Amino acid sequence: MSDKIVYGIHAVDLLLKKSVDQIDKIYLQANRQDGKAQKLLSLAAKNKIPVVRWDKTKLDAMTDENHQGVIAELKQTGSLVQTENDLYHLVENSEQDLTILILDGVTDPHNLGACFRTADAAGVAAIVVPKDKSVGLNGTVRKVACGAAETVPFFAVTNLVRALKTLQDLGVWIIGTAGEAEQSIYQTKLSGKIALVMGAEEKGMRRLTRENCDELFHIPMQGSVSSLNVSVAAGVCLFEVVRQRSL
CATH class of the missing domain: 3.40.1280.10 (SPOUT methyltransferase, trefoil knot domain)
Known part of the structure; x- marks a missing residue:
């Protein structure tokens, strides 16, 4: 799974701005309501990218790294x-x-x-x-x-x-x-x-x-x-x- 995801607030934000066509969906931690999360939600909505609200335990299962409560799943591996x-x-x-x-x-x-x-x-x-x-x-x-x-x-x-x-x-x-x-x-x-x-x-x-x-x-x-x-x-x-x- 690790080569098909991008995680972290800044990395996903840049992906939404520069390579949005690569994103299949975004997983956002259920209890994140801060300004950075709202900005991501706004960008996702603008680009018609579905956002799934998940518990932290489910996000943790997707990667061992510090995902900061946000993970973007890519449409295909290695498109860049x-x-x-x-x-x-x-x-x-x-x-x-x-x-x-x-x-x-x-x-x-x-x-x-x-x-x-x-x-x-x-x-x-x-x-x-x-x-x-x-x-x-x-x-x-x-x-x-x-x-x-x-x-x-x-x-x-x-x-x-x-x-x-x-x-x-x-x-x-x-x-x-x-x-x-x-x-x-x-x-x-x-x-x-x-x-x-x-x-x-x-x-x-x-x-x-x-x-x-x-x-x-x-x-x-x-x-x-x-x-x-x-x-x-x-x-x-x-x-x-x-x-x-x-x-």
């Missing part, structure tokens, strides 16, 4: 996930600099959700993940993303290495983050059409992914820890792109 061909079409039709965030094997939905929020804030054109061994666009991701999953295009590719090579053929410069890289992010030119590749939470990028990058850089670390959480690292990298392009 786009295909490889859609990704290539996006790149081909872009006449300006663009940034793509590629996440190689990120399996924690909280990390993916946080990456969505950062990507939205940094103006990222797309997030790309492999279909296998990677978390999909489930309810937890969308709640943590706080609406960004509805604004940042999301692509799941069958073969990540093949996708990297196709992006290169389309003029995208592939830049990977690797602790062993000699140059730092602050020595790296981040302009034009680029794709930033971030590795999984523990192991980093896979070998073939690393070997198919055009360039590698590391994030300078001043303390005793050897690496950053992937969502934090994504924030550092993406806003260095923003900084360089604003100069």
Whole structure:
């Protein structure tokens, strides 16, 4: 059920505003009568989305996460996930600099959700993940993303290495983050059409992914820890792109 629901006041509110056609129905906790709940009811009524009043115990049975008394059930799973061909079409039709965030094997939905929020804030054109061994666009991701999953295009590719090579053929410069890289992010030119590749939470990028990058850089670390959480690292990298392009 978790990949067919979106939960939390803010996440459902954004879904009603940006992707209302995905919603089948909304479950609202029976005793919620506050202003935020009334706002959701008004939006739902405006868009003719049925609202079912349920006890908290029934809502708890739908998800182990903190649903805040509201859950939206989706019409179909993964309707926001786009295909490889859609990704290539996006790149081909872009006449300006663009940034793509590629996440190689990120399996924690909280990390993916946080990456969505950062990507939205940094103006990222797309997030790309492999279909296998990677978390999909489930309810937890969308709640943590706080609406960004509805604004940042999301692509799941069958073969990540093949996708990297196709992006290169389309003029995208592939830049990977690797602790062993000699140059730092602050020595790296981040302009034009680029794709930033971030590795999984523990192991980093896979070998073939690393070997198919055009360039590698590391994030300078001043303390005793050897690496950053992937969502934090994504924030550092993406806003260095923003900084360089604003100069």
